[in-house]
Amino acid sequence: MKNKAAWQKYSGKLAWPTVLLFGFLCIGYILLWDFYTNGLSEVWTSLIGAALAYGMFTIAHEASHGNISGGVRSFVKLEQVLGWLSSFFLLFPFSAFVVIHLSHHAHTNDPVNDPDHYVNGSNPFTIFFRCLTLISHYFGLTLGKHSKKNTAMNSVRNQSVVFVFVLVAVLGILILSGNGKALFYVFILSALIAAPILAFSFDWLPHYPHNNLSKYHNTRVITISGLEFLSLYQSYHLIHHLYPRVPFYKYRSCFLDIESELLEKQSIIEGFRSQDLKLLDKQNTYVDIRSGKTWSYILEVENVFQETSNVVKIVFKNLEYNRFLYKSGQYVVVADYVDNSLVSRCYSICEDPVTGKLGIAVKSVQGGKLSSHLVTKVKEKDTLRVSGPFGKFLLPRDIDKPFLFIAGGSGITPIISMIKFVLRASEEKVKLLYGCRSNADVIFSRELTDLSNMYSKRFTYLLSFEILDADRQYRYVIDTEIDTYCYVCGPTPMMQVSKDILSKIGVPDNLIRAEEFSQESKKLSGILYQVDASINNKELAFNADCSETILEAALRTDNKMPHACMMGDCGTCKAKLIDGDVTWNSKEDIVLLDHEIDQGYVLTCMCSPKTDITIEV
CATH class of the missing domain: 2.40.30.10 (Translation factors)
Incomplete structure (x- = not known):
């Protein structure tokens, strides 16, 4: 599914199955309340309630990605209502969940910024404990002392506080009306039972062993027949991470469309079919x-x-x-x-x-x-x-000539690997000229000594504690045979001298290879445009260069805007373009649907200003 349009056939319209599921779940809660008040045991009430809460999570989850409305403007209000109503059954504010979940998508398996990485314990006991306490972890992220430092979370903090007060008020009214016991078993205990099950099935199981950052390998598909209904299609979790705008009930269809592509990329597809990998084998994750x-x-x-x-x-x-x-x-x-x-x-x-x-x-x-x-x-x-x-700073395929290495400072790093390989894999002679400030600044001093002792007849090296200018290099390389592989790594001026000297003594250009240790910072064009941004009624104004994204400009000028992945994958930085024009760096594999772009929505991490612009986040 390399063409974005290929997966959009599953989205872009109201997700009626999700709306109907919400209706059935509400009816289920009403019936469960009635059954409990008419004698259903507390155990069965709580277990059935947990199953209903699990289903309600799917509603909130779909709403968080805009998958109920399908990006259709006339259904967005309905989607928000369903998101907030379903979150009441889960005892957690919907707006905060959206921020947390999109952050999970942006930083999957990142131990620092993936909120769901919390469930990754070192043994079964810690995994169980972390799944059990994930909801408290979520509340810490939402209302804790560090929540104000997260721009996206801080922007919905007031909504979260209001939610908590309303939730407490509603629960209080039900308790005072004499329904406290039914409330506890039908809703509260049920939600608390569902929470660790959700943590395990949504967060721990799909991403195990929680260390691969590649989007094709950071989660999995489990093809066991029937599991998709039991898990509400989260057994196809990889599809959700690749294409988060596909509704949950279309995961399997989408998977079948792109299975050959996933097999080509050696994605983690586990199950009992002949082409499937063994269930939950770590080696499946390490295939790359x-x-x-x-x-x-x-x-x-x-x-x-x-x-x-x-x-x-x-x-x-x-x-x-x-x-x-x-x-x-x-x-x-x-x-x-x-x-x-x-x-x-x-x-x-x-x-x-x-x-x-x-x-x-x-x-x-x-x-x-x-x-x-x-x-x-x-x-x-x-x-x-x-x-x-x-990198392409590589040794030749055939090691059939002697080698001369010239390194300056930390430029010895790739050179030492090459020296080890050549000495071990061939009988060729190796010479090294290594320039550094002093004996105390010699990197890999012990390894160079050991190599010199081990390969005393083939490896010689000279340390220079002075600048490797033309004279010093010339004196060292003058006896070099012209049929010698010459590798140079270090500061640019030193390398230029090396290449000039080697050419001067007759070494062919095709035998001289250099690796430069430098990184150029991004150069701005100098063409600036005014950006006026409204973020939850807070106004920002800053200048953005036409060669940088809106988000890059905001961060460069210390203006805080909601963001996460910075690659167009998660949608945290989604904004409405009110006035002006932008240039898209790319529209391939982004989270927005085509008709959302037509409605004027942009991603600040993927768009650069073309004129003065006004946006609303």
């Missing part, structure tokens, strides 16, 4: 790592080694003993939260691929938010977001 494809995971730090005063080597724990597959010279993207913002940087892998281990070296640099954080804060058993492997 085992197949050598790029991946994105939450990884645990296994060891941290202090290489120098400002450089650490971080080694990550393997996932269930699966080897990390990569090539020498490649890098991974590491991300973590610094001052409540997710910051990511690229770090070269410093291990020999044959070990199956994944390690990086991080140098703390002045003004480097993430590097300083990793060097000073990260410790064993911490977790980090890691994606990869990436």
